[in-house]
Amino acid sequence: MILLFSLPGPIQAETIKPEDFLTFDAKQAKLGQLLFYDKILSGNRNISCGTCHHHSLHGTDGVSLGIGEGGIGLGTKRVSEDGTNRIIKRIPRNAPGLWNLGHRDVKNVFHDGRISVSDVYGNGFDTPAEEWLPKGLTSIIAAQALFPMTSGAEMAGTHAENEVAGALKDRIDKGWPIIAKRVRTIPEYGALFVDSFEHINKPEDVTIVEIGNAIAAFIGSEWQSYDSPYDEWLTKGTPLPEAADRGRKLFFGKANCAQCHNGPLFTDQGFYAIGLPAFGPGRTRKFDPIPRDVGRMGATDQLEDAYRFSTPTLRNVALTGPYGHNGAYSDLSDMIRHMADPVTAREQWTRNKPTLPNVPWLQKADFIIQEDRLEMARQARVLDVVPVALSDAEVADIEAFLHALTGKTAATRPMGRPDKVPSGLQVD
Known part of the structure; x- marks a missing residue:
């Protein structure tokens, strides 16, 4: 649909x-x-x-599906502990x-x-x-x-x-x-x-x-951020770089991105099925027999919400990959291509697109849901995106515009990370 x-x-x-x-x-x-x-x-x-x-x-955390309890380290360097403390599944959704x-x-x-x-x-x-x-x-x-x-x-x-x-x-x-x-x-x-x-x-x-x-x-x-080049363009008329300005026109025009990514936060806070490739343990319900993620339906128990997920904000999006509820794409341009043509992108998706911490004993289970023909068909039938033909140059321009949504002070937070905490436990 x-x-x-x-x-x-x-x-x-x-x-x-x-x-x-x-x-x-x-x-x-x-x-x-x-x-x-x-x-x-x-x-x-x-x-x-x-x-x-x-x-x-x-x-x-910079990865598609993270390691919580039983992990050591940060981001792509986070690994599972050994022995009885080793993890039994990844976090089912992207942080x-x-x-x-x-x-x-x-x-x-x-x-x-x-x-x-x-x-x-x-x-x-x-x-x-x-x-x-x-x-x-x-x-x-x-x-x-x-x-x-x-x-x-x-x-x-x-x-x-x-x-x-x-x-x-x-x-x-x-x-x-x-x-x-x-x-x-x-x-x-x-x-x-x-x-x-x-x-x-x-x-x-x-x-x-x-x-x-x-x-x-x-x-x-x-984590407040509203000093991006785009904000300066809006409030002061400061020109955007040429590629970003072309991308802006595509974003609000032909590419239809602003249908859902609108308002001050670049999100309508709605829920949509965008056809991302399924993998990982899934955020399963107690009676789910397979490692799937039914999205919004898991919260509402309404069939019409199946496989729909919230529209993310795009402010600082260039800093917060991988992308999608399960981090299916590590590259921002790949995510743009998917949103333009989900069916084709899903068919062409490969298992090296996400960024997954290396956990050898989970690798087979990571993609087992894709072997379930009926579940894949159910997910494919629900799609809330109208395909748009975009050239490689247009994808690059939209990506340039999304980079123009990065706050100039995004990497300089007012408080930052403390060196120590009252419990005396190690600070990551």
């Missing part, structure tokens, strides 16, 4: 202003910086948020960038949008924790920050390894109090929370809510 889109007229993305962001407390942001890089938040005390969203990798998550327009997060702003459960958000998500989280970033801690493959580990994962076996929220106690009983953290939050009078008052809000303050203020 191919869905056709009609454009009401020329679409022009908007620039971003400082007032478009949520306001974050500076003390909480500084505390959040330490928590973001502290492995105390993981079940086995061996992985932090920063392991997969590192400053040196522009807020991502998204953190850019501009503090923008007031952000309404859902994760590739399937499984966390969204909503009061359906009386706590401000629709999340996998449903009514068990604690009240008091001040932003969608704070809600998002809590869930990697509940994932066995990402940060929690297995129930036989530590008390956090053991508690999660009972219910998704049961590990958070254990993590909060770990943090607040460290004297330096306890003092920082009392100093950063007006309602915290003593360390014993700290819960996972304050931890989430502090991490959100850091992410929301640290």
Whole structure:
């Protein structure tokens, strides 16, 4: 099935202003910086948020499907531990960038949008924790920050390894109090929370809510970016390089990129099937018999959402590859070609296109889903992209325009990575 889109007229993305962001407390942001890089938040005390969203990798991990628990190192150099600690599967989806998550327009997060702003459960958000998500989280970033801690493959580990994962076996929220106690009983953290939050009078008052809000303050203020050459073109009339300007005209015109990549964040925050090649363990549901990823349907249980994934922001996109929900393409030009003609690109895709850390015992399983003829046919039938014929020169021009969306100060963040953290654990 191919869905056709009609454009009401020329679409022009908007620039971003400082007032478009949520306001974050500076003390909480500084505390959040330490928590973001502290492995105390993981079940086995061996992985932090920063392991997969590192400053040196522009807020991502630089690979298609990462290694969480059981891994050592960063990015393409991250490898699995040996023996009983070796990983049993890759992280099923690509680690998204953190850019501009503090923008007031952000309404859902994760590739399937499984966390969204909503009061359906009386706590401000629709999340996998449903009514068990604690009240008091001040932003969608704070809600998002809590869930990697509940994932066995990402940060929690297995129930036989530590008390956090053991508690999660009972219910998704049961590990958070254990993590909060770990943090607040460290004297330096306890003092920082009392100093950063007006309602915290003593360390014993700290819960996972304050931890989430502090991490959100850091992410929301640290990863703001709106000083790209394109922004200067919009606000000051500064000319773009010739190739980038040609690419801009294609992006908003013939190539139809702006149908979905529009607005100040270059995303409509919708969900679409774009026909990416399937591989990896898949984000499977409990009753999935095969390693597939049904996308948005996994969050909504609605058949019409099958194989649809969120539209990513394109700000700083040149820094945040590989691309797609599973990182199917490591090269930005390959991703552009895929979006222009998904059917042909999928047929021509080869297994060297993604960037996968070397894990020999997983290599056969990495691509086993492609041997399932019926599943491949199901995925191929759902496509929300109308093909557009682009020459190699036009692809290069669009790529040049996407590079013009890179913030001039993107590599120079105001806070950066701390040298040490209160737990005393090693900082990646």
